Amino acid sequence: MSEDPDVVSRRIARESIERDDPTGWFENLYAAAADGSAVVPWDRGTAHQLLIDWVDESEPDGTGKTALVVGAGTGWDAELIADRGYDTTAFDISPTAIETAHRNHPGSKAHYIVADLLAPPADWHRAFDLVVEIYTVQALPIPLQPDAIKQVTELVGPGGTLLVIAAARPDTQPDDEIQGPPWPLTRAAIQSFTTPDLHLIQLDQAPSPTAPTTLRWRAEYLRD
Numbered sequence: 001m002s003e004d005p006d007v008v009s010r011r012i013a014r015e016s017i018e019r020d021d022p023t024g025w026f027e028n029l030y031a032a033a034a035d036g037s038a039v040v041p042w043d044r045g046t047a048h049q050l051l052i053d054w055v056d057e058s059e060p061d062g063t064g065k066t067a068l069v070v071g072a073g074t075g076w077d078a079e080l081i082a083d084r085g086y087d088t089t090a091f092d093i094s095p096t097a098i099e100t101a102h103r104n105h106p107g108s109k110a111h112y113i114v115a116d117l118l119a120p121p122a123d124w125h126r127a128f129d130l131v132v133e134i135y136t137v138q139a140l141p142i143p144l145q146p147d148a149i150k151q152v153t154e155l156v157g158p159g160g161t162l163l164v165i166a167a168a169r170p171d172t173q174p175d176d177e178i179q180g181p182p183w184p185l186t187r188a189a190i191q192s193f194t195t196p197d198l199h200l201i202q203l204d205q206a207p208s209p210t211a212p213t214t215l216r217w218r219a220e221y222l223r224d
Contacts (some may be wrong), residue, residue: 008038013181022141023093023118025181030073030096043073047080048134049209050165050218055080060161062086065129068155070117071136075101075110082110086130091115117151118144124155126223131155134165137189138182142175145189153198153221162221164193167214168205190219197224 012032016025032038046052062085069078072090074097082088088110092098101112115121117136137148156162167184178184194200201222208214 008032010179010181012038017141022144023116026071026092026139027094027096030094030100034096034100040073042135044076044210047076048165050206050216051077051080051132051134051163054163054218054220055084060084060086060130062088062130066127066157067130067132068124068128069110070131070133070152070155071139072101072112073097075105075108075112077132077134078110078112079105079108081130081132082108089113089128091117093117117148120151120155126154126157126160128155128157129160131160131162133162135167135182137164138166138180138184140183141180142178142183145183145185146192149189149192153193153195156198156221156223158223160223162193162198162223164190164217164219164221166190166217166219167208168217169215185217190217193219193221198222199224 012028013025016028029038029040033040065086067081067086067088069081069090072078072092075090078088078090090110091113093116095114098112098114133152137145140148167182169184169186171186171188198221200219202220204218205215208216
């Protein structure tokens with residue numbers, strides 16, 4: 001394929017946004033990838049390295065606990081979490097992504113379903129012991145991000161953990177300078193995942209494992 005995958009994804013996203021369908025581009029991109037006419041830039045064929053690092057450092061034991069993976073794509077992050085013993089639900093707005101996840105991981109212990117972060121099932125409200133959000137909020141246009149962040153926070157159950165991994169940008173960089181996707185998150189956006197009972201307990205900013213000139217947030221939150 002001659003065209004840069006990031007260029008293709010931005011073109012597909014722009015066409016969707018111009019149709020006033022800012023989340024429709026996910027299905028369009030995964031469908032194009034399924035027929036070989038595009039590549040999903042963030043589909044690494046393995047779990048995200050910063051998630052792997054967190055699992056190695058924290059050594060979470062998911063026995064008897066539930067987990068939710070937001071914007072699960074083709075399932076690599078969900079498989080890592082399921083392997084830690086969590087009863088893992090993984091969702092994506094793209095039916096093709098979920099179909100691909102089922103195909104990639106036959107016999108998986110994770111439950112892959114189609115759902116919309118901006119309108120999640122009511123029974124997910126504060127229902128999970130671990131919520132993992134990697135790159136989903138940043139893949140939404142900036143005006144949609146506050147609502148998406150609020151929806152993510154409302155998935156974390158009492159005593160639960162939220163892990164967020166996202167591209168970083170300076171707070172001083174104007175929104176209109178960002179030609180997404182992605183639309184990286186400022187420190188203020190990362191801090192806005194906090195609520196009176198959901199506390200930021202660790203925040204790291206480090207070079208991307210695959211693109212050292214790009215900075216990534218890894219933020220961990222804990223609900224009372």
